[in-house]
Amino acid sequence: MPNSLIKISDLTFSYRGRTIFSDLNLDIAEGKVSAIMGPSGTGKTTLLRLIGGQLIPNQGNVMVEGKSIPSLSNKQLYQSRRRMGMLFQSGALLTDLSVFENIAFPIREHYDFPESIIRDLVFMKLEIVGLRGAYKLMPSELSGGMSRRVALARAIVLDPVLMMYDEPFTGLDPITLGTIVSLIKELNQALGMTSILVSHDVKEVLSIADEVHILSNGIVAASGSPDELQNSDSDWVQQFLQGLPDGPVPFHYPATDYAQSLKEDIK
């Protein structure tokens, strides 16, 4: 049984009066690729923000590397974040800096390294994502897939212990998609990181994740290895994994009778 890098216990979080998590418990195994899946709006991204300390839970605790994230002081939180990397869905590159400077940004902010070392570090990471030739380009000159690879290079430039991917597969062409999928797996092994993958792309996730946690209605509805989940006898898990439009999760938002509503005026 591997150790847990992250322990989330009895987490309750609500935002603008809507409860997103209620008593959620989740452990993320060290050194593995753990996927967090679930339908849109189940709070997958919110969970990453709670782990990164950008949001504070109403109740419960988030422990990362034995530290309780919600109770850290601002300074300690920033210290902890140096050991985390996060790939945002949009890439979130700094638009006024070139590709090179974007990746050099975290190094320059935290260390006083000579220019030659910064160059080596940046080129090493760019080589991994296959974009060393694009170092001079500005973010506006990059395609969606390229920006995400640059953002990935930036997120790993300080060799984080924990890497979080927020919807890394959305909106990519098949070739880039394949590249990102294998990069996530390879980086996890090569750098010995713990990776958390938030996504609802079932096929890609099942191909690389060691463990999958499916969120629904504020709790972890199912957990296990991809094989275990695929053989699960829960209708709900099967509906989600196979993408069936109707099942335990209804296709229709709760509504009154269809025939009746056509006769009535809209209130």
Place this chain on the structure above:
Amino acid sequence: MSMDWLQTIGQKTLRFFQRTGRAVIFLVHVLSGLKMLVQRPRLLIRELYSVGVLSLLIIIFSGLFVGMVLSLLGYVTLVDFGAEGSLGVLVSLSLVRELGPVLTALLFSGRAGSALTAEIGLMKATEQLASMEMMAVDPIKRIITPRLIAGILSLPILTAIFMAIGIYSGFLVGGVWLGVDEGSFWSQMQAKVDFQHDVVNGFIKSFIFGIVVTWIAVFEGYDAAPTSAGVSEATTRSVVHSALAILALDFVLTSIMFGI
């Protein structure tokens, strides 16, 4: 019905005070980044360029035309009383005490303040600020502090430039074009404009406007809803609130400085 009305007022008042509170906490956080600015003055210099230097053109042109109009209108009135020799005093006092600080601040909020709000709002909407947080870089200290300080430093300097150009263009219209005696234009100005009372007070105004305008601009950007509509509303609010704050504060400051 009347209860609804009361409720709305109550709600708006509460929201106003909540926002003001947030703005003050935000300002304290921004100012806590001053240490970093001392260690890395380059961050400030870059912002001084984009906030200050790039605002020069509009300030120079406005100063030029305001000085010319002022001088022209002043001449038309003064010449009836044979007092056109006092034209220099009229032009310089109007510019130094009132028009310089107020107009420069208004122009500055339109040129630089709106740009700051939109830039910061867009950085928030595109998750650039959030990504900085996750790179363990405090976006308030790294992004906002240099911009706020650059704004506070730039506005008084721009005001000085506005005043100087306005006075000189006033002289060009009055002295060169309309034939007011050059000697009395400058000497009366020298005699009637007091450094402490007029010039220093003008700069105090400008300094205060600088704080208020830039504070409003960066706060509106940071507090903007992270959508395109949110950023556009924030930019509008930034300019409108700045203008109202400048004009209201100007009245208060003028009555303290130059009132009876």
